[in-house]
Amino acid sequence: MSAKDVSSGLKAALKKGITSAVRVLGATNGFYHNKRFRIQMPDELRKVAKTLNKFGKQKYVRRFSLAMN
Numbered sequence: 001m002s003a004k005d006v007s008s009g010l011k012a013a014l015k016k017g018i019t020s021a022v023r024v025l026g027a028t029n030g031f032y033h034n035k036r037f038r039i040q041m042p043d044e045l046r047k048v049a050k051t052l053n054k055f056g057k058q059k060y061v062r063r064f065s066l067a068m069n
Helices: 003-025 043-054 058-068
Strands: none
16 A cells, blocks of 8 residues: 555545544534533533522523533
């Protein structure tokens, strides 16, 4: 197998992987529904989220988390 064949195969594999990742993660809530790639809330905001949850304001925490992802 030549270097050109290897290079061509690697380019094809990368293109396929990138296309798949963009399709899955680029969909609505693609990051949010995928625990491996979900963007976590920063530590400072987790404290605020915990307090909001105690006061029954979970919907605002959920909305913010969805907006980040």
